Amino acid sequence: MKNHSTLKKPAIKLHAGQNVIGKWHHQSYTVVRKIGEGAIGAVYLCTQRGRPVALKISEQDAAVTVEVNVLKALKKVQGYRLGPSLLDVDDWTAPNGRVYSFYVMEYMKGDRLGAFIQAEGKKWLGVLMIQLLDDLEQLHQAGWTFGDLKTDNILVESNPPRIRLVDVGGTTRMGRSIKEYTEFFDRGYWGLGTRKAEPSYDLFAVAMVFLHIYYPRRFDRVAGEASGKLLEKKLYRAKDLDLLHPILKRALKGKYLTASEMKKDVIDKMKQLQRRSHYHKKTRQKKNYPVLESFSISIVASIYWIISLLLP
Amino acid sequence: MKAGTLKQILLLTDGCSNKGEDPAVVAGLANQQGITVNVIGILDDDQTEEPEGLREVEDIAVSGGGVSQIVYSERLSQTVQMVTRQAMTQTLQGFVNKELRSILGKNQSMEELEPEKRGEIMEVVEDLGETSDLEVVVLVDSSASMRDKLETVKEALVDLSISLNARIGKNRFCIYRFPGRRNDIELVLDWSPKLDAISQVFPKLTSGGITPTGPALRAAMYQFSKKQLRRKWDEEPFDIEETGY
Ligand SMILES: Nc1ncnc2c1ncn2[C@@H]1O[C@H](COP(=O)(O)OP(=O)(O)O)[C@@H](O)[C@H]1O
Numbered sequence: 001m002k003n004h005s006t007l008k009k010p011a012i013k014l015h016a017g018q019n020v021i022g023k024w025h026h027q028s029y030t031v032v033r034k035i036g037e038g039a040i041g042a043v044y045l046c047t048q049r050g051r052p053v054a055l056k057i058s059e060q061d062a063a064v065t066v067e068v069n070v071l072k073a074l075k076k077v078q079g080y081r082l083g084p085s086l087l088d089v090d091d092w093t094a095p096n097g098r099v100y101s102f103y104v105m106e107y108m109k110g111d112r113l114g115a116f117i118q119a120e121g122k123k124w125l126g127v128l129m130i131q132l133l134d135d136l137e138q139l140h141q142a143g144w145t146f147g148d149l150k151t152d153n154i155l156v157e158s159n160p161p162r163i164r165l166v167d168v169g170g171t172t173r174m175g176r177s178i179k180e181y182t183e184f185f186d187r188g189y190w191g192l193g194t195r196k197a198e199p200s201y202d203l204f205a206v207a208m209v210f211l212h213i214y215y216p217r218r219f220d221r222v223a224g225e226a227s228g229k230l231l232e233k234k235l236y237r238a239k240d241l242d243l244l245h246p247i248l249k250r251a252l253k254g255k256y257l258t259a260s261e262m263k264k265d266v267i268d269k270m271k272q273l274q275r276r277s278h279y280h281k282k283t284r285q286k287k288n289y290p291v292l293e294s295f296s297i298s299i300v301a302s303i304y305w306i307i308s309l310l311l312p
Numbered sequence: 313m314k315a316g317t318l319k320q321i322l323l324l325t326d327g328c329s330n331k332g333e334d335p336a337v338v339a340g341l342a343n344q345q346g347i348t349v350n351v352i353g354i355l356d357d358d359q360t361e362e363p364e365g366l367r368e369v370e371d372i373a374v375s376g377g378g379v380s381q382i383v384y385s386e387r388l389s390q391t392v393q394m395v396t397r398q399a400m401t402q403t404l405q406g407f408v409n410k411e412l413r414s415i416l417g418k419n420q421s422m423e424e425l426e427p428e429k430r431g432e433i434m435e436v437v438e439d440l441g442e443t444s445d446l447e448v449v450v451l452v453d454s455s456a457s458m459r460d461k462l463e464t465v466k467e468a469l470v471d472l473s474i475s476l477n478a479r480i481g482k483n484r485f486c487i488y489r490f491p492g493r494r495n496d497i498e499l500v501l502d503w504s505p506k507l508d509a510i511s512q513v514f515p516k517l518t519s520g521g522i523t524p525t526g527p528a529l530r531a532a533m534y535q536f537s538k539k540q541l542r543r544k545w546d547e548e549p550f551d552i553e554e555t556g557y
Contacts, residue, residue, distance in 0.1 A: 008370055008373075008374065008380070024426050024427060039390075039394065060398070061422075061423065062398075062401050062402070062405060062434060062437070063398075065427070065430050065431055065434040066434055066438060068427070068431055069431050069434060069435060069438075072431070089427040089428075089431075090427060091423075091427070099423065101427070175480075176442050176478075176479070176480065177442065177475060177476070177478035177479040177480075178475075178478065179397075180394075183389065183390060188471070188474045188475065188478075189389075189471070194474070194477075194478050195474055195475050195478040196478040197478075
């Protein structure tokens with residue numbers, strides 16, 4: 001007694017060259033390649049009349065609609081570009097006869113955060129962290145928690161380097177339960193907090209994102225070992241992060257209640273370093289202080305960037 | 313609109329039933345009583361393709377109005393919470409579709425609405441998912457082949473309660489294993505809002521090669537009914553006020 005229409009909708013796979021044509025708005029998109037895949041469907045690079053766009057399609061219609069709602073809500077957050085901009089929402093009747101929901105967004109060109117730091121060096125850590133915290137602050141003020149914050153969902157656009165958040169699948173209204181998360185970045189997994197949407201949930205993930213750069217293969221919780229201790233140990237082993245240790249530690253402990261508090265600490269730290277490296281330059285012959293030096297470069301960059309923010 | 317209490321059975325298994333009635337039929341029965349049946353099939357780390365036995369998993373969930381997923385045990389925690397949430401959304405959507413039909417006519421359902429309208433309705437569904445109360449009977453296969461997976465199952469259940477307890481609505485869980493030593497199912501943990509305490513009570517032992525999934529599902533179904541009998545003053549199965557634990 002099997003009724004085919006009630007069978008589970010199979011996951012959808014698109015191949016290069018395939019055309020996806022919307023049922024309602026009749027726009028046509030040509031698939032170039034798959035960009036990524038996650039809990040909810042997959043993202044494809046497509047072209048629409050020659051221009052590149054990103055198309056997300058899933059067998060879970062409800063989840064697609066929920067993400068679209070978030071993108072629409074973010075659009076209303078004044079003058080600030082949080083997440084990719086939404087271009088189209090539609091349904092597509094696949095060759096298998098089933099209807100799949102999809103949405104089309106701006107294609108963001110950039111490196112994943114981890115790849116960017118590997119290529120460009122740790123001197124960018126401070127600037128990028130400030131940018132990230134700045135974006136989160138805006139998002140939080142608009143009443144949202146990003147949720148599924150992870151290295152894969154942070155792209156760095158180049159010239160000048162600028163962080164962009166992608167994938168709003170986990171983006172949740174403050175005070176509700178986080179919709180989607182990735183274990184390594186989730187404080188609930190580590191037993192270090194709830195899964196309630198609040199700023200400190202994202203700030204924990206920020207610390208894990210920076211830790212992840214130095215543990216690209218991630219690591220698991222250990223049964224019988226306190227996770228707080230384990231994370232601290234891992235943190236201290238990531239020598240490149242040493243200047244940020246106290247800040248990251250506070251974030252892991254949930255001590256920052258707002259992104260701006262954490263951002264202020266990062267900025268203060270960088271100012272302090274700038275003063276110190278200035279001092280070193282005056283009093284000594286050039287001695288090798290790679291970390292300090294690289295940080296002072298990033299201070300210049302971040303000041304440049306902060307000024308650019310202040311300009312209209 | 314108020315959704316009241318959502319009722320789910322969450323079945324965790326790694327193989328095919330081999331005793332008693334057809335579990336898909338029982339799941340259909342449960343679904344008629346307003347209970348959603350979700351099934352998670354757990355693969356061994358070295359299994360590269362889905363074994364025959366796990367084909368049943370999808371059939372049970374389809375007739376139980378729920379969601380099914382087959383996973384390796386390392387992905388279990390995330391899968392358990394996703395399946396549970398997805399099923400809540402699905403149930404609530406069905407509920408909303410029914411309302412839509414009564415307002416807009418016979419053939420209206422969310423899928424047939426244009427994307428813009430669907431978005432508005434989905435907001436309502438999300439609100440309901442966040443605020444409605446949820447009751448889950450967890451049914452853990454404890455036949456011999458599950459031995460190495462029970463620790464992971466335990467972690468996944470604790471994790472599930474962390475996720476669900478971040479919601480605004482209330483939750484109650486109870487855990488049964490099957491087969492029991494004497495009956496089709498055996499109580500592991502009675503109705504409780506949290507699962508943090510299961511470490512002490514969770515079974516480490518497995519029992520033989522019998523997998524009476526059908527009878528176990530039937531027994532699980534009665535765990536709700538028992539509770540309903542206790543509060544027979546509620547006529548509407550879908551609109552039960554919680555009276556506190
Ligand atoms: N608009 C976009 N432009 C460029 N890359 C994107 C875009 N959206 C998503 N991606 C990439 O595709 C990956 C998968 O995205 P998505 O499926 O939304 O995330 P997940 O499946 O992990 O929830 C992301 O990690 C990101 O790197």
